[in-house]
């Protein structure tokens with residue numbers, strides 16, 4: 001392997017994923033980027049090149065097994081494998097349980113949980129063979145409790161965090177580290193549709209991406225930020241008695257997303273993806 005690190009960042013067409021890719025590109029690393037919006041992906045590739053990195057553009061979805069396998073095959077052919085896999089692709093949609101749609105839950109899990117699983121399955125044999133690597137999954141502070149009107153998202157991130165934790169302990173001693181990243185609120189396309197009052201300690205995208213990269217670099221088992229919100233979620237809200245949490249959550253339930261994405265609106269309307 002050359003002195004350059006080889007990284008795949010899923011969901012790099014906007015927000016945290018794009019910014020993480022650009023920050024790593026400033027080190028001259030090789031960055032493979034995935035996402036469905038081809039024009040945005042090409043823009044990320046241009047930003048990577050301008051920052052001094054080398055981009056590999058892999059347009060496609062993390063919900064497609066064949067596409068993920070083909071993407072990894074392209075990385076392997078180009079660079080021989082990866083050193084870091086940053087599994088960042090994710091969706092977050094509002095769903096009040098009074099309008100429960102199992103299909104919205106299935107779609108959210110398919111992207112947020114199984115999307116990461118497909119990539120872990122793809123990259124892990126190569127990392128185990130080389131005896132080194134980092135798998136970093138972008139979970140969320142929303143994993144700590146079932147947030148109001150966010151059942152699919154909170155549940156998917158709780159599942160992802162548990163999955164990453166099990167993977168981490170299983171891989172102990174192999175040279176492959178697993179990092180679970182739990183951001184608070186960071187400016188991105190995902191959070192642009194949120195009620196601003198629902199996002200305390202909202203971070204700028206570069207600061208959020210820098211916190212992710214620093215946490216991975218330090219091989220922290222679990223990275224959470226910003227500290228104000230993460231401590232509140234972990235130690236106050238996370239361990240709050242259920243009756244007190246219900247009261248607090250109900251107080252916050254007036255906060256709503258402004259509008260669903262086109263994809264989520266279709267699922268909510270017809271009940272199918």
Ligand SMILES: NC(=O)c1ccc[n+]([C@@H]2O[C@H](COP(=O)([O-])OP(=O)(O)OC[C@H]3O[C@@H](n4cnc5c(N)ncnc54)[C@H](OP(=O)(O)O)[C@@H]3O)[C@@H](O)[C@H]2O)c1
Nearest residue numbers: 011013015016035036037061062089090185186188189190
């Ligand atoms: N921003 C926050 O406050 C915050 C807080 C906690 C956790 N997170 C997590 O951080 C990650 C990045 O989110 P973000 O805030 O940066 O939002 P974002 O700007 O909306 O970025 C989401 C990325 O995921 C990609 N994506 C969505 N569905 C995909 C699919 N089926 N296949 C491949 N890529 C897909 C999107 O690309 P395409 O649409 O082009 O496919 C986009 O690049 C997510 O996992 C999110 O849950 C964010």
